[in-house]
Amino acid sequence: MTKSYYEFFCPVKIVAGHAALEHIPYELSTLAASRPMIITDKGVRAAGLLEHVQGAFAEGDMEVVEIFDDVPPDSSTTVVETIAELYRERGCDSLIAVGGGSVIDTSKGVNILVSENASRLADFSGVGVLKKPLKPFFVIPTTAGTGSEVTLVAVVNDPVKGVKLPFTSYFLLPNAAILDPRMTLTLPAHITAMTAMDAMTHAVEAFTCMAKNPISDAYAVSAIGKISSNLIPVLNKPDDEAGRLELAQASTMAGIAFSNSMVGLVHSLGHSLGALCHLPHGLCMNLFLPYVLEYNLPQRREAIGELLLPLAGAEIYARTPAAQRADAAISTIRGLRDELHRRCQLPRTLAETGKVNREQLPKLAEMALDDGSILFNPVEVDLDDALAILERAW
Amino acid sequence: MKKPQRLNLSELNLGPVKRPYVVLMLEIIGRGLEAASQVDEKIRREVERLPPGFMFEMRVLPNGPRMVMEKTEQGQLQYLGRQAPRTPDVSLKFKHLTHAFLVFSFQEGTAQAFANDRLLLDGDIGYSMKLVRCLNRMESMILPKFVAQRALKRYPTLSLPEKLLGGSRIYSRLAKNLVWN
Ligand SMILES: [Fe+2]
Numbered sequence: 001m002t003k004s005y006y007e008f009f010c011p012v013k014i015v016a017g018h019a020a021l022e023h024i025p026y027e028l029s030t031l032a033a034s035r036p037m038i039i040t041d042k043g044v045r046a047a048g049l050l051e052h053v054q055g056a057f058a059e060g061d062m063e064v065v066e067i068f069d070d071v072p073p074d075s076s077t078t079v080v081e082t083i084a085e086l087y088r089e090r091g092c093d094s095l096i097a098v099g100g101g102s103v104i105d106t107s108k109g110v111n112i113l114v115s116e117n118a119s120r121l122a123d124f125s126g127v128g129v130l131k132k133p134l135k136p137f138f139v140i141p142t143t144a145g146t147g148s149e150v151t152l153v154a155v156v157n158d159p160v161k162g163v164k165l166p167f168t169s170y171f172l173l174p175n176a177a178i179l180d181p182r183m184t185l186t187l188p189a190h191i192t193a194m195t196a197m198d199a200m201t202h203a204v205e206a207f208t209c210m211a212k213n214p215i216s217d218a219y220a221v222s223a224i225g226k227i228s229s230n231l232i233p234v235l236n237k238p239d240d241e242a243g244r245l246e247l248a249q250a251s252t253m254a255g256i257a258f259s260n261s262m263v264g265l266v267h268s269l270g271h272s273l274g275a276l277c278h279l280p281h282g283l284c285m286n287l288f289l290p291y292v293l294e295y296n297l298p299q300r301r302e303a304i305g306e307l308l309l310p311l312a313g314a315e316i317y318a319r320t321p322a323a324q325r326a327d328a329a330i331s332t333i334r335g336l337r338d339e340l341h342r343r344c345q346l347p348r349t350l351a352e353t354g355k356v357n358r359e360q361l362p363k364l365a366e367m368a369l370d371d372g373s374i375l376f377n378p379v380e381v382d383l384d385d386a387l388a389i390l391e392r393a394w
Numbered sequence: 395m396k397k398p399q400r401l402n403l404s405e406l407n408l409g410p411v412k413r414p415y416v417v418l419m420l421e422i423i424g425r426g427l428e429a430a431s432q433v434d435e436k437i438r439r440e441v442e443r444l445p446p447g448f449m450f451e452m453r454v455l456p457n458g459p460r461m462v463m464e465k466t467e468q469g470q471l472q473y474l475g476r477q478a479p480r481t482p483d484v485s486l487k488f489k490h491l492t493h494a495f496l497v498f499s500f501q502e503g504t505a506q507a508f509a510n511d512r513l514l515l516d517g518d519i520g521y522s523m524k525l526v527r528c529l530n531r532m533e534s535m536i537l538p539k540f541v542a543q544r545a546l547k548r549y550p551t552l553s554l555p556e557k558l559l560g561g562s563r564i565y566s567r568l569a570k571n572l573v574w575n
Contacts, residue, residue, distance in 0.1 A: 004502075005510045127516045166519070210509035262509070369527070370520035375508050380548035 006213035016179035033094035084113035094136035108154035145195025147255020149177035190344040194282030206257035225310035226250035264377035272367035419498035420461035424473035484517030
């Protein structure tokens with residue numbers, strides 16, 4: 001299927017590999033910045049990851065002016081406004097986010113306030129409100145999953161109104177994403193698995209949903225191949241630097257794919273489950289992915305079939321008759337899911353999470369229909385369909 | 395055997411008719427939604443969940459055509475015409491007149507237009523999804539099946555009475571609304 005029209009955009013410089021962190025001072029200087037502020041959370045600090053970043057500044061004349069290390073898992077406009085105030089007080093001129101989704105979204109919010117010289121983040125919520133480039137902004141992901149280092153959106157809670165404020169602008173994209181294997185080396189097995197399955201889902205949905213296009217397809221296929229061939233080896237040998245870097249790259253590539261091609265029903269259901277039952281996002285992805293692919297199969301047999309190659313490798317792909325490839329791709333994903341359950345007790349069904357009530361399914365279905373990503377799912381979904389999938393995933 | 399000729403809109407010079415056609419279609423959609431929100435149970439249930447006084451617009455960038463609707467105190471959608479008394483809560487924006495024409499002449503489905511980056515959505519996502527479902531439902535009821543199938547991801551299984559009655563009730567209501575307003 002060829003797409004009649006598409007757009008693709010990713011201006012983020014990727015700085016990846018061995019001793020990547022040590023490139024940061026130079027990269028900042030190319031953007032005329034010299035007084036960076038680091039934004040991170042307590043977990044990153046406790047894991048000793050900040051020492052790698054600070055170490056990169058040790059030689060040379062640039063120093064980290066301020067470190068804010070108290071971003072909560074569910075960040076808010078209040079946190080963003082506090083950090084922006086600190087940034088101004090200390091005369092910083094650039095931002096480095098070190099962390100996962102919440103830290104990155106918080107930093108995007110801070111960048112809006114310090115660049116626009118404003119104090120109320122809510123004023124900038126919406127699509128395309130920002131009209132000019134922001135301050136130099138680097139992201140160092142410490143999980144390999146969200147892909148937020150290459151996305152143009154941020155979501156921040158507004159505690160006053162009790163709503164989640166969305167921000168969408170090309171100017172929110174960082175100037176650079178720094179992928180250094182040291183930053184994900186100590187990630188515990190179950191988090192490694194969950195976040196990798198989030199990245200896997202980004203790539204699979206980008207490749208199978210309505211906005212798929214040839215360029216994001218290339219990123220998606222490559223990301224799926226890297227995750228398939230590196231996730232289990234990394235779980236076997238957590239300090240495998242090369243494998244960790246492959247997963248980090250895969251996550252960024254999947255992020256580039258889905259920020260251009262969007263995601264679908266796995267995310268609609270996953271966002272609802274995450275919000276209602278407070279389960280980690282990656283876990284929700286892992287749980288719904290096979291069932292949604294089965295649901296989309298009638299419309300997307302060919303595309304899902306193509307994924308057998310990166311999922312299972314050339315030999316299995318070649319041995320499988322074309323008509324059976326889509327089913328084989330889905331059972332490969334099921335196999336991976338079962339393996340992750342065996343190794344890190346990652347739940348395979350809603351019941352196995354121990355946090356979902358069967359009476360909540362209708363509410364979950366209703367919430368999923370109101371999630372924006374459902375728009376891009378190749379097969380239409382109504383309340384009964386969503387409920388049927390949830391029942392299957394029970 | 396010769397294949398039956400199919401009308402290919404891209405071969406015709408439609409430049410001059412695009413604007414009046416889009417203006418007309420926006421009015422029909424506005425009036426259609428207004429009528430459907432009075433008679434169709436599914437659409438009524440969606441509108442019920444929108445906040446009171448909720449306002450939305452569908453427009454073509456940079457400055458029109460445009461269609462504005464509001465939820466009334468009676469819980470129905472009311473067509474306000476081309477002017478909005480305030481900034482609408484949700485805005486669906488076509489980037490260019492041609493893109494609106496593609497959608498309203500059923501050459502490109504609404505979801506496909508979103509996927510093709512031709513249609514922008516500004517405002518609360520949850521409310522926007524309810525609106526998209528209302529639009530789809532209304533289209534499935536008033537359009538002939540072969541046209542609706544091109545516009546929608548899935549043509550719903552409407553029972554014959556649902557289609558005939560629902561469709562004709564929207565039509566007659568549409569006619570009344572057009573005459574009386
Ligand atoms: Fe995700």
